[in-house]
Every structure is written in C-alpha cells, then in structure tokens.
Amino acid sequence: xxxxxxxxxxxxxxxxxxxxxxxxxxxxxxxxxxxxxxxxxxxxxxxxxxxxxxxxxxxxxxxxxxxxxxxxxxxxxxxxxxxxxxxxxxxxxxxxxxxxxxxxxxxxxxxxxxxxxxxxxxxxxxxxxxxxxxxxxxxxxxxxxxxxxxxxxxxxxxxxxxxxxxxxxxxxxxxxxxxxxxxxxxxxxxxxxxxxxxxxxxxxxxxxxxxxxxxxxxxxxxxxxxxxxxxxxxxxxxxxxxxxxxxxxxxxxxxxxxxxxxxxxxxxxxxxxxxxxxxxxxxxxxxxxxxxxxxxxxxxxxxxxxxxxxxxxxxxxxxxxxxxxxxxxxxxxxxxxxxxxxxxxxxxxxxxxxxxxxxxxxxxxxxxxxxxxxxxxxxxxxxxxxxxxxxxxxxxxxxxxxxxxxxxxxxxxxxxxxxxxxxxxxxxxxxxxxxxxxxxxxxxxxxxxxxxxxxxxxxxxxxxxxxxxxxxxxxxxxxxxxxxx
Amino acid sequence: xxxxxxxxxxxxxxxxxxxxxxxxxxxxxxxxxxxxxxxxxxxxxxxxxxxxxxxxxxxxxxxxxxxxxxxxxxxxxxxxxxxxxxxxxxxxxxxxxxxxxxxxxxxxxxxxxxxxxxxxxxxxxxxxxxxxxxxxxxxxxxxxxxxxxxxxxxxxxxxxxxxxxxxxxxxxxxxxxxxxxxxxxxxxxxxxxxxxxxxxxxxxxxxxxxxxxxxxxxxxxxxxxxxxxxxxxxxxxxxxxxxxxxxxxxxxxxxxxxxxxxxxxxxxxxxxxxxxxxxxxxxxx
Numbered sequence: 001x002x003x004x005x006x007x008x009x010x011x012x013x014x015x016x017x018x019x020x021x022x023x024x025x026x027x028x029x030x031x032x033x034x035x036x037x038x039x040x041x042x043x044x045x046x047x048x049x050x051x052x053x054x055x056x057x058x059x060x061x062x063x064x065x066x067x068x069x070x071x072x073x074x075x076x077x078x079x080x081x082x083x084x085x086x087x088x089x090x091x092x093x094x095x096x097x098x099x100x101x102x103x104x105x106x107x108x109x110x111x112x113x114x115x116x117x118x119x120x121x122x123x124x125x126x127x128x129x130x131x132x133x134x135x136x137x138x139x140x141x142x143x144x145x146x147x148x149x150x151x152x153x154x155x156x157x158x159x160x161x162x163x164x165x166x167x168x169x170x171x172x173x174x175x176x177x178x179x180x181x182x183x184x185x186x187x188x189x190x191x192x193x194x195x196x197x198x199x200x201x202x203x204x205x206x207x208x209x210x211x212x213x214x215x216x217x218x219x220x221x222x223x224x225x226x227x228x229x230x231x232x233x234x235x236x237x238x239x240x241x242x243x244x245x246x247x248x249x250x251x252x253x254x255x256x257x258x259x260x261x262x263x264x265x266x267x268x269x270x271x272x273x274x275x276x277x278x279x280x281x282x283x284x285x286x287x288x289x290x291x292x293x294x295x296x297x298x299x300x301x302x303x304x305x306x307x308x309x310x311x312x313x314x315x316x317x318x319x320x321x322x323x324x325x326x327x328x329x330x331x332x333x334x335x336x337x338x339x340x341x342x343x344x345x346x347x348x349x350x351x352x353x354x355x356x357x358x359x360x361x362x363x364x365x366x367x368x369x370x371x372x373x374x375x376x377x378x379x380x381x382x383x384x385x386x387x388x389x390x391x392x393x394x395x396x397x398x399x400x401x402x403x404x405x406x407x408x409x410x411x412x413x414x415x416x417x418x419x420x421x422x423x424x425x426x427x428x429x430x431x432x433x434x435x436x437x438x439x440x441x442x443x444x445x446x447x448x449x450x451x452x453x454x455x456x457x458x459x460x461x462x463x464x465x466x467x468x469x470x471x472x473x474x475x476x477x478x479x480x481x482x483x484x485x
Numbered sequence: 486x487x488x489x490x491x492x493x494x495x496x497x498x499x500x501x502x503x504x505x506x507x508x509x510x511x512x513x514x515x516x517x518x519x520x521x522x523x524x525x526x527x528x529x530x531x532x533x534x535x536x537x538x539x540x541x542x543x544x545x546x547x548x549x550x551x552x553x554x555x556x557x558x559x560x561x562x563x564x565x566x567x568x569x570x571x572x573x574x575x576x577x578x579x580x581x582x583x584x585x586x587x588x589x590x591x592x593x594x595x596x597x598x599x600x601x602x603x604x605x606x607x608x609x610x611x612x613x614x615x616x617x618x619x620x621x622x623x624x625x626x627x628x629x630x631x632x633x634x635x636x637x638x639x640x641x642x643x644x645x646x647x648x649x650x651x652x653x654x655x656x657x658x659x660x661x662x663x664x665x666x667x668x669x670x671x672x673x674x675x676x677x678x679x680x681x682x683x684x685x686x687x688x689x690x691x692x693x694x695x696x697x698x699x700x701x702x703x704x705x706x707x708x709x710x711x712x713x714x715x716x717x718x719x720x721x722x723x724x725x726x727x728x729x730x731x732x733x734x735x736x737x738x739x740x741x742x743x744x745x746x747x748x749x750x751x752x753x754x755x756x757x758x759x760x761x762x763x764x765x766x767x768x769x770x
Binding site for chain 2: 130146241244245246248249252253260262417419432436441442443444445446447448451453455456457458459461462463465466468471472473476481
C-alpha cells in the first residue's frame with residue numbers, strides 16, 4: 001500500500017530515438033537536391049542535453065539567390081502552368097507521406113526543439129498533415145474562394161519561420177503557397193532546422209518538381225537576403241514583432257506582398273461564474289503548453305477578484321503535478337527551453353518582475369543538470385505597468401492580474417499593443433459573446449485555449465501583425481488581389 | 486447695380502465641426518481657368534493630431550452601431566448629396582474644366598458609389614466571414630471587424646476620388662482622417678457639409694486640406710492610427726517614406742496604384758482595413 005506521504009513516482013517512459021537518422025552535416029535543399037552552401041556553417045544542438053546534433057549550412061546571399069532562381073524557374077516552367085488539380089495531388093501526397101513518417105518527425109522535432117514528445121506526436125505532426133491535406137483540396141477550387149473567378153498566384157514566396165513550432169509553421173507557410181500556385185524559398189529557424197530538412201526528403205519522395213520548394217538554413221542574415229531579394233514577390237514571416245517591423249520597413253516602396261504573424265500578450269479572462277477546474281486546465285494549457293513558447297500564449301491571467309484566491313490555490317496545486325524534464329519521455333509535460341539565449345531572456349524578465357514588486361512562485365521541481373530549463377512560474381500582484389504584463393516573455397511564466405467588473409477586464413485585456421489572441425471563461429453564454437466581441441484580438445477561445453485547426457483562420461490585430469493563416473482566409477495572402485470585385 | 490456674392494469660407498472638418506487650421510494658414514485655390522476661387526485651410530501637424538483624436542473618439546460608437554444603421558447613414562449621405570448635385574456639378578466644372586456631361590458622370594458615379602457601399606454595410610460579414618469546419622467539438626466562426634482609425638490620402642478627382650476612398654473605409658465601421666486632393670480641396674469641404682447634415686456622427690470622417698507632403702508623414706507615424714490608404718500619393722519617394730513610417734506600429738497599408746475610379750471598385754478597398762476575428766466555442770452537454 002502506498003504511503004500517503006510518498007506519492008507514486010512515474011517510471012521513465014522514454015520514446016526511442018532509433019527511428020531517426022540524423023546525419024553529421026546537412027547542405028541546402030535547392031532545386032530538388034541537397035547542395036553544399038557557399039557560406040559558413042553552424043551547429044544545431046539538443047536543448048535538453050546540449051549535445052551537438054548536426055552541422056548545418058548557413059546560406060549565403062549567393063545561395064539564397066540560387067534558391068530564388070530555382071523557385072522562379074520552377075514557377076515559370078512548371079508550377080504556374082500545372083492545373084490546380086495536379087498541384088493538389090502533390091499536396092495530398094505530401095500529407096500522406098508525413099502521416100506515414102509521423103513518428104520519425106515527432107521524435108526528431110522533440111530532439112531538435114526540446115518540446116515534449118507528447119506534444120509533437122499528438123499536436124504538431126498530426127496538425128501538419130492535416131494542414132497539407134486541407135490546402136491540397138483548395139488547389140483546384142480557388143475560383144470558388146471569393147478572390148475572383150480565376151485568381152492568379154504571386155510568384156516566388158520567401159518564407160521565414162520561427163523555432164517554436166518548426167514543422168507546423170513550415171506547413172502553415174508552404175501548404176497555402178503551393179496550393180495557390182506559388183513556389184517557395186523557406187528558411188527554418190537557426191536553432192530548429194532538422195525537421196525542415198527532413199521535409200525536403202518528403203518533397204523528394206513525393207516527386208515534387210525540383211525548385212517548387214527550396215529550404216535554405218541560416219540565421220538573420222539569410223532571412224534578410226530572402227526578404228530583400230528583388231525577385232521575391234511575397235514575404236511571409238512568423239516571429240518577433242521587432243523583426244516584423246523591420247520587414248515591413250524593408251519592403252516599403254516595393255510591390256512585395258507581406259504577411260506577418262508576430263508577438264502577443266494574450267489575456268486569459270476568468271469571470272466569477274467560470275467552471276473553475278476547467279478554467280485552471282485552460283490556464284495551464286494556455287501558458288505552459290510548449291514551454292510557453294507560443295505567440296498566442298495566455299500569458300496574462302485576468303481573474304475576477306472575488307474568485308482569485310480559489311483560482312490561484314487550484315492553479316498552484318495543479319502546477320505541482322506538472323512534470324518537467326526529458327522531452328522524449330512520454331510523461332513529460334514541460335520540456336526544455338529552446339536555447340540558451342531564450343533562457344537568458346526568460347530569466348531576465350522574471351528577475352525584472354521580482355524587482356518591480358510582483359510576487360514569484362514556482363512549484364518545487366528538479367531540473368536536469370544539463371540543457372536549458374525553466375520551471376513553470378507565476379507572478380501575482382502584477383500591475384498593468386509592470387514589464388512582465390506588457391512584454392512577451394515567450395516562456396512558462398504567467399502574470400496574474402485581477403479585475404472587478406467585466407468592463408475593467410476588457411479594458412485591461414485590450415491595454416496592449418498586441419492583439420493576437422484571448423481567452424474567456426464563464427458559464428454565461430451572453431457574457432462570452434459580449435466579451436468576445438469587445439476583445440481586440442484575432443483569435444478568441446471561450447472556455448478553451450490554444451486550439452488550432454487548418455480550417456480556422458489565425459492571425460493578429462494591431463502589432464501582432466497582419467494577414468491570416470488557415471482556412472479560406474489563408475489563401476488571400478498568396479493570390480493576386482486584382483481579380484476580386 | 487449687381488448684387489455682391491456672399492462667398493464661403495472653406496475650413497477643415499474635424500470632429501463634426503468646421504474649424505480653421507490652428508496654424509492660421511491658408512493657401513489659394515484656383516479654378517481651372519486660372520482665376521482665384523478661394524483660400525483653403527492649410528492643415529498642420531496639430532490639426533492632423535486633433536483629427537486623429539476625433540476619429541478615435543468616434544470609433545467606439547460608430548463601430549458598434551448595427552451594420553444596418555451604418556448602411557442607412559451612408560445612404561443618407563447619398564440622399565443629401567443628390568439634393569446638392571447641381572452645386573457639385575458646378576464645382577467640378579470650375580475645378581477641372583470638364584464638360585457638363587462629364588461633370589454629371591462623375592457626380593452620378595460618386596452618389597451611386599455611396600449607395601453601393603451603403604448596401605455593403607450589412608453584407609460584408611457574410612461575404613468574408615463564416616463558419617469554419619474544425620476537426621473537433623467546437624463551434625468556430627470568423628467575422629470581420631474594423632481595424633480602427635484609418636488615415637487616407639484621397640486621389641485627384643475632387644468628388645469621386647474622395648468618395649471612392651472614404652466610403653469603403655467607414656461602411657465597415659472604421660473612422661478616418663482624409664487628406665483631400667491638394668489642388669482640389671474645396672469640393673471635399675462641400676462634401677463634408679453634406680456629411681455633417683447626414684446623421685453621420687462627428688469624427689467618423691475628418692477632412693484635412695493642405696499639403697500632402699507636410700501632413701501625411703504625421704499621420705503615417707501616428708501610433709493611434711491603424712491603417713493607411715496611400716491611393717492619392719503620386720510621389721513614389723513619399724509613398725515609400727510613408728510606408729516605412731507606418732511600419733512602426735504595423736499599420737495596414739494600401740499602396741498607391743492606378744485605378745479607374747469609374748470602374749466597379751475592388752473588394753480590398755474594404756478588406757484591407759478589416760481584421761478577421763475567429764472565435765472558438767466548445768460544444769457539449
């Protein structure tokens with residue numbers, strides 16, 4: 001019989017790494033084949049162990065130029081001439097191959113990114129396949145999408161994606177671009193290139209015509225070379241608001257079309273008649289999912305004053321059960337912080353939170369001795385002026401504020417330059433609908449949080465960027481808009 | 486002896502009022518034949534900021550009116566404009582040296598465009614929004630919402646130019662600050678008189694006259710402006726500079742481009758200044 005003071009321990013349940021075959025070094029994927037870059041190289045490491053996984057090429061301006069030329073050639077000669085139905089069939093093939101190789105992608109993503117296998121297996125990879133499957137079906141139906149009878153592609157799309165959902169962001173970018181008849185040059189994030197390079201193999205297995213998808217690895221310089229390349233017609237970026245603004249400035253005065261999915265500081269509002277246990281699960285999912293490396297994370301908890309004590313007590317109790325550790329362990333809830341740089345940023349803002357007078361709390365948890373780790377953390381007594389209430393921390397750190405009236409909740413929720421997402425918890429239907437209508441945010445989750453679906457448009461208001469990804473709306477950024485009357 | 490005309494003083498239109506420029510400046514406007522017509526107010530940075538403040542103050546009320554109500558108000562602008570069509574035709578002929586038939590064409594088109602957009606107010610949400618079939622037990626729907634305050638540089642075409650850029654912005658619930666065509670500002674103020682007497686709440690449309698090169702940069706860099714329509718900017722260097730300034734708070738920007746204003750307008754005159762809000766509701770017992 002278990003001793004009450006000695007709760008059950010979880011035995012390790014690690015997922016095997018044997019399914020992935022990480023090469024010692026990778027080139028760039030240009031015109032359908034892997035080629036050596038002409039630039040320098042860098043190492044990608046496992047954030048949970050700091051072991052070097054592979055040597056990655058840093059694409060130079062000349063490499064980017066080659067990739068854009070390959071994309072242009074594929075666009076002109078093949079992809080723009082192909083029927084939508086045939087383009088769609090390639091995308092269906094890609095979706096199927098991703099499903100077939102799902103376990104491999106899930107393990108590789110977990111190793112390279114540091115996120116729990118539970119999430120890559122159950123969220124990232126299935127959603128990636130679904131995204132390709134969804135947009136595959138649009139390719140021959142664009143004339144019904146409301147953008148004119150025969151909407152035309154833009155040409156070559158330059159796409160730069162972040163490290164928090166490496167493969168999923170690739171899917172969000174590539175699937176609609178290809179469905180609409182564009183070709184792409186995509187740069188995965190510096191710290192998470194491996195699943196994009198594995199995706200290149202999927203393109204080969206699918207017999208995708210060479211040059212339709214080009215993957216160039218690198219850091220900020222490579223990204224700038226893509227964005228500023230004169231033969232790129234479309235720039236799609238997901239990442240920080242700071243870089244998003246730089247991109248908006250860089251394309252000024254050009255004909256380039258742009259979509260930007262940037263930062264957020266979402267309010268998760270809990271009213272006094274909320275289903276509290278359910279709300280606590282939503283709060284935990286909202287801020288601790290993917291280590292809080294989520295642009296739409298519910299990083300500001302706004303809880304009605306009358307139930308604040310109850311909610312916080314239950315939240316703390318729930319947080320004590322979160323398991324932080326080996327991302328490949330199937331029991332793990334919170335994996336590694338993606339990089340030393342990000343860990344330093346989370347630490348810095350948390351220290352500022354304390355210095356500004358907020359009260360910090362984390363459950364006791366043993367963190368591994370190697371790798372980058374941060375315990376799930378909440379700050380109470382946070383005011384709207386505190387930096388931890390205004391700036392995106394992009395980590396497992398929740399700022400808790402209280403309110404008295406619904407009007408005050410909305411005012412506080414909207415008091416931010418961001419506007420990506422928001423959450424509302426109440427059992428009262430009319431209050432949900434009223435709050436959802438008042439919130440200046442592109443996605444509102446009521447009595448749920450962090451739901452994603454290929455059919456559901458995603459994107460922000462204000463400084464969270466512009467354009468939508470997902471759904472019929474996600475086609476618009478990749479089509480010429482002169483046909484729509 | 487012939488009776489002396491009572492000439493009109495042309496001022497700005499801000500927050501429903503007709504103030505002079507706080508700067509005390511004006512600039513002479515000539516008719517097409519070169520003769521003096523009137524002095525127009527030359528708006529300043531301060532006027533632009535006052536106009537943004539008025540537009541922001543009006544946003545909450547205007548954007549939450551029912552779409553049907555907004556449509557009726559815009560239809561009312563068309564009605565009142567129609568009642569003053571002789572004046573508009575005469576002004577266009579003075580300003581642009583066009584024939585009576587051409588003036589009639591432009592006035593017809595401008596009034597009809599208002600009627601066109603009046604009808605859009607309660608239809609755009611169904612055309613660009615809808616239910617999303619997500620894979621799970623959720624009711625998920627997307628609907629458009631106005632971006633907020635939009636700064637507009639109106640193109641040439643004293644009446645149709647202004648109507649073509651302002652009507653699509655406000656019919657969806659935005660409020661705006663519009664810089665009238667620099668050489669032909671007077672008809673914009675006449676149209677403002679129409680709007681002021683058409684149940685349009687003060688501040689929904691604010692009209693500035695003056696130098697585009699002077700005023701537009703203040704609007705482009707203003708952090709309480711959400712959108713920027715550069716249709717009337719003819720200098721590519723200025724357009725680039727304005728776009729760069731607008732990047733600071735990621736304004737939604739409609740770049741300049743040649744457009745036949747008499748042709749049916751593109752949908753993105755509205756959609757460029759709309760946000761898509763997607764709401765998820767769980768279903769279950």
